[in-house]
Amino acid sequence: MKRSKIRAISLLMAAIMAFSMLGVAPLMVFADEAEKVAVEAVEVAGEEAESEGDELVDPLAGDVAQIVGGAAYTTLDEALSWAVSGDTINLLADINEDTLIYVLPGETLTINTSGFDMNLGTQQVIVNTGATLNIIGGGTLSVVAGGAGSKAAGIVVDGGKATINADIVSGNHGVSAYRGAVVIINGSINNAAGDGVIAFDVADVFVAGNITSGGGAGFAGAYALGVGAQIVIGGNIVATHPEGVGAWVDEGGEIIVNGSITAAIYIITGDGPTSQLFGSGDYQPTSSLDGYLEFTDGVSFVWVLIPVPGAGTGGDGIAATGDTAFYGLALLFSLLALGALGLAMSRKLRVKESL
Secondary structure, eight states: OHHHHHHHHHHHHHHHHHHHTTOHHHHHHTHHHHHHHHHHHHHHHHHHHHHHOOOOOOOOTTOOEEETTSOEESSHHHHHHHOOTTOEEEEOSOEESOOOEEEOTTOEEEEEOTTOOEEOTTOOEEEOTTOEEEEESOOEEEEOOOSSSTTOEEEEEESSEEEEOSEEEESSEEEEEETTOEEEESSOEEESSSOSEEEESSOEEEESSOEEEOOOTTOEEEEEESTTOEEEESSOEEEOSTTOEEEEEETTOEEEESSOEEOSEEEEESOGGGOEEEOTTOOOSSOSSTTEEEEESSSSEEEEEOBOTTOOSSGGGBOOSHHHHHHHHHHHHHHHHOOOTTOSSOHHHHHHHTO
16 A cells, blocks of 8 residues: 555655764665665555555545545545445545445445535445445435335345444435345434335344334335344334335234334235234234234234333333333344335335345
8 A cells, every 4th residue: 555655665764864873884884775675665565556545644625535544535435446345434524425335245344424424415325245334423324316126225235234323314215135134223214215124035124213204105114024034123113105104014024113103004914915904003912022012914023112101102102111121122132233005016026026
């Protein structure tokens, strides 16, 4: 890297200064060796600079992102293009640009927002198989994520792992997780269209905050498809569309809500002719998850935390004592340690065809 060249030259200059204090003769004795060291340092640094291209510099006015230990850049896109697996990019200002964050299979990337907001425009965040993305530092991550299908989401994690400590604002689906993905959102999700969260193919998604979903008929705040697909919501689900769904599970999917659900259609299980609609009072007389109300067709499950009697529907209405607190927290921390009816088309076919 260029940073190696800078360090080598700095060491050389320090050595020459030390020799000069001993007199001319010692300087002449060491001149040939010093020259060899200088030439080798420049050659090695030059090779590294060609392959990686970053240098240890102080940010300048207009720089918005910097690779830790390396160069600062005027766009996030440029910083991403120079980053290698294992790097951390620090934001130096709010980001407002069409930028795709794409983590290649098997690679790791960390972005420290330092409290700044990231507006990626029409782009999105994609984390591939075996890849890991960590976004720390808070702020808001905004994306439009245009296109069609369940992969037109603000955050798409396909077999990788993503931990995002920020609120997500998306113009389409909020988060889509597939093929064993693990996604932890330590914030809230607000999506204008589509689903708030989609999980299937043994994917686990944890959202610490609330989901506010503007998806239309046939879209839900949270949608889990398939055995092993699980979504845990730390707060509330609000589906604002007149025909929106709170939670939808199918083919063995599971959703756990540690707050309330507010939606025109409270819960749906199954799909097509076999689907069932549940109101807030249609829970089972007994529950397989202590402290929660259970909504199920016998295959797929939605559990909603039993509210404190007489409390409102907001976060303050969540029971947090005894077994309820134990099981609720146990579920959340275990996940963290992993590290509308009658529509013409089938919901699950729409999801699967988007793969």
